[in-house]
Amino acid sequence: MLTKRLRIKLAPYLADGLATLALCMWGVLILQYWQSGKMGLLIHPNYYGLTLAAGCFLLMLTCLQVLKLWRRRVQARPQHLSLLSPPVMSGIMLVAALIGLLVTPRPFTSQTAIQRGLQDKTMVTRARPQVFRTTSKPESRTLLEWIRTLDVYPEPDAYAGQKVNVDGFVVYPEQLPDNYFTLTRFVISCCAADAYPVGLPVKLDQSRKAYTVDSWLAIQGEMATETLNGERQLVIQAKSLKPIPEPDNPYFY
Amino acid sequence: MSQFGSGLTLFLSLMVEAMPFLIFGVLVSGILLLFVNEQQLIAMFPKNPFLGALSGSLFGFLFPVCECGNVPVARRLLIQGASAPVAIGFLLAAPTINPVVIWATWTAFPDQPEIVILRLVFSFAIATIVGWVFSWQSDLKPFLQPNIAALMIASSATSSADAPETPSFLKPGSYFLEPGNPVALEAANLDAVLAIAAPKPKSIWNRLPLLLDNTVQELREMGGVLVLGSLLATIIQVTVPRNIILAIGQGPVTSVFAMVILGGVISICSTVDAFFALSFASTFTSGALLGFLVFGPMFDLKSMGLLLMVFKPRAVFYIFAIVFQLTLIFTLIINLWIS
Numbered sequence: 001m002l003t004k005r006l007r008i009k010l011a012p013y014l015a016d017g018l019a020t021l022a023l024c025m026w027g028v029l030i031l032q033y034w035q036s037g038k039m040g041l042l043i044h045p046n047y048y049g050l051t052l053a054a055g056c057f058l059l060m061l062t063c064l065q066v067l068k069l070w071r072r073r074v075q076a077r078p079q080h081l082s083l084l085s086p087p088v089m090s091g092i093m094l095v096a097a098l099i100g101l102l103v104t105p106r107p108f109t110s111q112t113a114i115q116r117g118l119q120d121k122t123m124v125t126r127a128r129p130q131v132f133r134t135t136s137k138p139e140s141r142t143l144l145e146w147i148r149t150l151d152v153y154p155e156p157d158a159y160a161g162q163k164v165n166v167d168g169f170v171v172y173p174e175q176l177p178d179n180y181f182t183l184t185r186f187v188i189s190c191c192a193a194d195a196y197p198v199g200l201p202v203k204l205d206q207s208r209k210a211y212t213v214d215s216w217l218a219i220q221g222e223m224a225t226e227t228l229n230g231e232r233q234l235v236i237q238a239k240s241l242k243p244i245p246e247p248d249n250p251y252f253y
Numbered sequence: 254m255s256q257f258g259s260g261l262t263l264f265l266s267l268m269v270e271a272m273p274f275l276i277f278g279v280l281v282s283g284i285l286l287l288f289v290n291e292q293q294l295i296a297m298f299p300k301n302p303f304l305g306a307l308s309g310s311l312f313g314f315l316f317p318v319c320e321c322g323n324v325p326v327a328r329r330l331l332i333q334g335a336s337a338p339v340a341i342g343f344l345l346a347a348p349t350i351n352p353v354v355i356w357a358t359w360t361a362f363p364d365q366p367e368i369v370i371l372r373l374v375f376s377f378a379i380a381t382i383v384g385w386v387f388s389w390q391s392d393l394k395p396f397l398q399p400n401i402a403a404l405m406i407a408s409s410a411t412s413s414a415d416a417p418e419t420p421s422f423l424k425p426g427s428y429f430l431e432p433g434n435p436v437a438l439e440a441a442n443l444d445a446v447l448a449i450a451a452p453k454p455k456s457i458w459n460r461l462p463l464l465l466d467n468t469v470q471e472l473r474e475m476g477g478v479l480v481l482g483s484l485l486a487t488i489i490q491v492t493v494p495r496n497i498i499l500a501i502g503q504g505p506v507t508s509v510f511a512m513v514i515l516g517g518v519i520s521i522c523s524t525v526d527a528f529f530a531l532s533f534a535s536t537f538t539s540g541a542l543l544g545f546l547v548f549g550p551m552f553d554l555k556s557m558g559l560l561l562m563v564f565k566p567r568a569v570f571y572i573f574a575i576v577f578q579l580t581l582i583f584t585l586i587i588n589l590w591i592s
Contacts, residue, residue, distance in 0.1 A: 019473040026476070030269060042266035047273075047360070054273035061472075064465055086470070089477030096480045100265050106258040115495050116535060190361050192266030193486075193532040214255075 018090040024062035025097035030055030040249040043191040107250040110171035113197035138162035144252040156225040156234040167218040181208040201235040260491040267483040271525035274357040278524035279471040282318040306384030309342025313351040338384035346380035348523040348550035361527035396568035482521035505588035508541035516549030523550035540588030548580040
């Protein structure tokens with residue numbers, strides 16, 4: 001009897017408390033991503049400020065809620081229309097935030113690159129340059145700049161013999177012979193949800209097995225043209241392949 | 254394992270990117286709901302049915318509510334004497350035609366301004382057309398649930414042509430006795446009761462706790478849905494093989510049907526649905542993305558229950574049959590003739 005009455009009395013506190021905890025955890029999660037530098041794995045730097053403000057707002061909201069609960073201003077009141085009961089909704093948010101706090105996000109891998117259509121010709125056209133300028137020195141072009149240059153003037157032979165100095169991670173595409181891999185980077189315009197891969201085939205003197213999938217490499221060499229799968233393509237003739245640590249911010253923008 | 258890893262990154266990126274927009278939407282709509290006098294605004298609507306539908310569709314600019322909040326507001330508009338074209342135009346357009354959603358869509362598709370513009374144009378056109386169609390029904394009451402119709406009569410005493418024989422407050426039950434505006438205290442019109450009871454605190458300081466309550470409740474509700482929606486988007490992205498997604502997503506007709514249905518089924522809030530659509534941007538046609546972005550906010554399974562408290566099932570069916578067809582026509586035109 002007592003417990004039932006207590007439960008009825010405590011129910012609004014519990015519902016509000018759970019919601020407050022869930023929102024607080026999301027605030028903590030956002031601040032933690034910002035502080036640990038992991039935010040770059042998830043979203044475009046343009047939106048750091050906005051997301052950070054959201055995190056601070058959530059923590060401020062938590063303080064106000066705690067203050068309200070402390071002063072016992074809670075009363076049972078009509079709830080908004082819900083798909084699931086409010087505590088379940090809070091629970092879902094809380095669990096999602098806790099997973100985010102416990103599991104560190106990893107950058108996308110070669111599997112995602114293939115899933116996202118690294119091998120599709122059409123993908124390249126999405127790399128619409130915001131500003132296009134021809135870098136006078138080929139060796140200072142990044143992988144993305146090479147792709148964009150190629151997109152504007154898609155004649156592989158025009159680039160043969162130019163020096164290359166790029167970095168990215170290793171993907172083994174299915175249709176390329178054993179002495180090729182694709183050096184790949186992801187490009188994002190808003191957040192990781194829209195990341196799409198760009199890459200160039202790298203020609204090796206040996207089997208690609210020497211370079212494990214997803215490892216990061218800085219490659220120096222020369223551009224060459226080869227006929228792969230019945231199509232003339234620009235490939236990087238690698239001279240030096242140096243393993244590098246995975247960059248803090250693995251995306252291009 | 255690497256699939257789980259990239260799935261998690263995808264999921265968290267959707268959540269982290271969408272969170273500020275969700276907060277912004279909730280906050281702005283909460284502030285406006287609590288601090289703006291709707292009756293003064295309603296008096297400013299044009300009487301002409303077409304212009305009414307047009308201005309109702311644009312009303313979302315002042316009341317940026319997503320589809321979770323538009324039904325109660327549309328109901329309040331009806332009760333407080335707004336015409337049917339105004340209320341229906343608002344109901345359908347407000348979740349899309351508002352600054353927060355436009356900003357979020359722009360954020361998600363910075364490289365494809367056509368998505369942002371066409372989303373607005375289509376939503377606006379559909380909402381205005383449907384609102385206008387409903388203006389041909391001179392007496393809307395057969396389409397409304399009896400208690401809403403009664404409230405309309407009670408509040409707009411001027412349209413006395415078909416006033417009921419018994420004033421609504423003579424029926425049994427408890428009432429909020431507003432001067433000239435009795436509101437039955439029934440479960441079915443709790444929101445109507447709240448609508449009249451809620452903005453009562455006089456000073457701004459007394460309204461702030463209400464704003465806090467409202468913000469926490471809405472964030473919990475929509476945040477939960479956002480988690481589930483992002484999870485679904487992630488699972489589809491990570492588990493469905495690419496050739497199947499491409500087969501559906503690249504077909505000009507199949508892609509539109511798939512995304513329109515997905516938009517209807519998934520109850521993700523319109524302030525953040527652009528980010529959900531973003532994860533399909535590389536595999537689905539533009540028409541399909543537009544179908545999702547236009548139909549999704551208008552038709553929401555979650556708010557169906559609430560809508561059925563305002564309109565009779567027949568009217569709800571008519572509204573969405575027209576909306577569905579117009580969405581298909583517009584997006585198929587994009588897919589088959591333009592892009």
